[in-house]
Amino acid sequence: MTTTTTKTGRRRRFASDEAHAWARNLRLGNPHAKSLLRAIALYSNDEGSCIAGIGTLAEDTDLSPDTVRKRLAFLEEIGAIIRLPRFLDDKGRANTEGRGKRTTDDIRMQLDADVDLIEARARGDLPADDDDAAEGCDPADEGVVSPRHQQGLNEVSSDVQPSVRTRLALGQPSDSSEGLISEPEPEPSPQPPSGGSVSQAEPDGWKDFEADWAEPIVRHQLAMNEWVALSDADRLLARQAARGYVAWRKGQKKPPNVLSAHLFLRDRGAWPGFAARAPDAPARAAESDLPWIVEGSAEDRVIRWLYRRTNVAQPLIRAGDGGKRGYRARKPIGADLLAMAEHVDQRAWRLQTSDEAGEATPRRVWLWGFYPQGSAEYAAWQRRFRDWTGAGLPNERDDAGRQGIRMPRPWPPRVDGTWAAGGADDEQGLADEGGRG
Structure with a gap:
């Protein structure tokens, strides 16, 4: 491929x-x-x-x-x-x-x-x-497969999810699956083993999300667990995206089946598109008002680099006025985005020299810093990339197996295009800017 x-x-x-x-x-x-x-x-x-x-x-x-x-x-x-x-x-x-x-x-x-x-x-x-398993109820009583070894099929309560057939227990052998339906209807899987209790207190903003979703949430506890993991900024975006999703469904001649709320909350890449369809979303700028990005320009090189980093589809090149090939930017270009131009052509790593490696095989030496998930630098860069491209950076692992990202500087550029030197003041300033993305 x-x-x-x-x-x-x-x-x-x-x-x-x-x-x-x-x-x-x-x-x-x-x-x-x-x-x-x-x-x-x-x-x-x-x-x-x-x-x-x-x-x-x-x-x-x-x-x-x-x-x-x-x-x-x-x-x-x-x-x-x-x-x-x-x-x-x-x-x-x-x-x-x-x-x-x-x-x-x-x-x-x-x-x-x-x-x-x-x-x-x-x-x-x-x-x-869902809620019953989280509360420690007997799964067999409610049609949920226990993670423990068992034979036979458990009946699913029809008032919970009538469209789902009986699911196979973990201990069920393959040759005893007469109840399984054929493709394309998928068969639900067994549950992963339970790993402790879940707080039943509703997190902040959950009721607001339920109101924005405007449909019954069947897998309630599962969706709530996804909500708990979101930051305050992501929760606001998720709520706006939910309103846009509802508006989009109502606008279809034959509305599709409602997506499960927990799957909607997991697929963050779809949020920006739905958020733009929300009734209260700011009016989109006319295409003619967006800058024309000339192919090969500094802006083009930065945009393509950012989209590659976040797995976002590259813009389609076409002929423009005056014969200049390029494309319309998806949003106005800010000074902070242009500040990334100096790092586009930089290498993130190099190989050891023969003196450094000695008799061993030369290894990769990272020139960019690693910022683990959960750190303030990680959060600042993820917010900025979501603001630029609508998608966050995929995680990678360091030599110790930690999840995180590699970037040329500890902190993203400020809105005015200047770079943070580091320290508590810069961290606070970038946190204040985080509401942009």
Whole structure:
């Protein structure tokens, strides 16, 4: 699968090996789920989207079809993927609006998701279940599969989610799966092991989000767990995106099925687009009011570098007035974005010299600093990248196995384009600017 092209003006496409590296580095503690995720990565396109049938994935992984269905649902519950139902209308055209016959799902890898949260859900350190399981009720009483070994199928309470069939217990053998439905209807997976109690106190802003969502939230506790992990700024954006999502659904001739609230909260990359559709969103600038970015200019080099870092699709080059090829910026260009131009061509690492390596194989020496997840520098850079591109930076690991990001400076540029020198005053100033993104 091709990764890049050298022809100027053609957008960079992310290859399956990059998605495969992301899947390979996840620690799920579930060999079948990880094998399946790596198979999905091999079919993913430049946006991390995979359309591969159950049979294809089963053949690639040497797993039975019902095991593939269960592990797909497990990967979705821990936030590694989301699945979007697809349909074929009477003219054979694919759509997501529910027109026609159900076909193979669109499986989207959550490459920008928080890796620590995915691994924690897989271990069971974070609950990935609804209210009843979080409160410690007997799962068998409410139709939820216990994480312990058991045989047979558990009945699902029809008043909780009538559309979901009985799910297979963890101990259920593959040859005893008569209740499993065939593709394209997915089979829910067993729960990850429970990892402690969950506070039942409603977090700040949760009631407001429920009002903005305007639909019953079936997986209530699961959605609330996602909400708790959001920062105050992300909660405001999520609320506006929810209002935009509701407005978008109402505007469709045949509104699609409502997306689960917890999946909506996990897919942060979709928020900016829906937020712009909210009834109270600021009016979009007319295209003619946005700057024309000339191909090869300093602005173009910065924008393309930022979009590559955040896995955002590159803009389409076209001919403009006066014969200058380029594209319209998606938003006004600020001085802080232009300040990044000095780092676009810098290398983030170098190889050791022969003197440094001695008799050993030369290793990579990082020239950029590493800022672990949870640090103030990490949060400041993520806020700024979301402001610039609408998406955060994907995490990487340092030699100690910590999750974080590598950047040329500890702090992003200020709004006026100047750089922070470091220290408590600069940290506070950048925190005050964080409301922008």
